[in-house]
Amino acid sequence: MELVKQKYLCGERALFQSNGMRIEDSVFADGESPLKESKNLEIDQSVFKWKYPLWYCQNVLMTNSVLLETARSGIWYTHHIRIQDSVIEAPKTFRRASDITLENVNMPLADQTFWNCQDIKLNKVTVRGDYFAMNSNDITADYLNLTGNYCFDGVKNIVVRNSKLLSKDAFWNCENVTVYDSAIIGEYLGWNSKNVTFINCTIESLQGLCYMENVKLINCKLMNTSLAFEYCSNIEAEIISHIDSIKNPISGVICAQSIGEIILEETKINPSETKIIAENKNLNESTQSECLHC
8 A cells, every 4th residue: 555644735636536545644734625536545643624535435444533624525425434533523524425334433513414325334423413314324323422403314224222312303204213222312203204113212302203103112211201102103112101191193002101191182083093001090081092001
């Protein structure tokens, strides 16, 4: 491999169409697209200061490096890239890219990152920013800490484990979602999604879990969650906590330790299609559901 070491690189397309290059201890200063159309790169202990550093690239390994905020829109149309032990401060990183692996990466300004991407693996990644991973497919995330609204909108085929998501409107318009051992905090969780499973999760969501199809909750807690399951069909919910209120589920089974209020409007749904089971014996007397005691 050709070695570029401790260089200060300026100007547009500074290392355009490089192939088989290792870059160490270097700074890419002013100048757009310094590594555009490059392949087979190793980048270590380097800093990117300007826009579009890795467009149309293939086979990239980046370690211990930094993309500053000014390196916005940094990695588009790039395939087969692994980034480890690095900071990506720039927004709008990753568009229409594939086979992306991030390990121990901090993304403090990650607005509009990972849009329309395929095959994403995230391990010990910290994210702050809205609209994370919109319309991307085939995602696995382990120990993801995310703060930002509207995450994973339109995603298909995602598995999340051991994570914390502080996000309003998370997982909207999704298909094939499985979340294990995680906490999700934010209103309106999961609307318009189908084939969604939460296992051993803690959820706090005003009017969460609505307008969904094929939704499962196994051994989950719903904290401060009201008006849940509105217009959801084929529900399988095993809740090991209190639910503040349930409104107009279409069909399925909901079992909880206790339920504060159940609202079933016969002009909008058929109450007999949903079985609601609660351990408490003090449900609202106005409830029109069949409530069985476990």
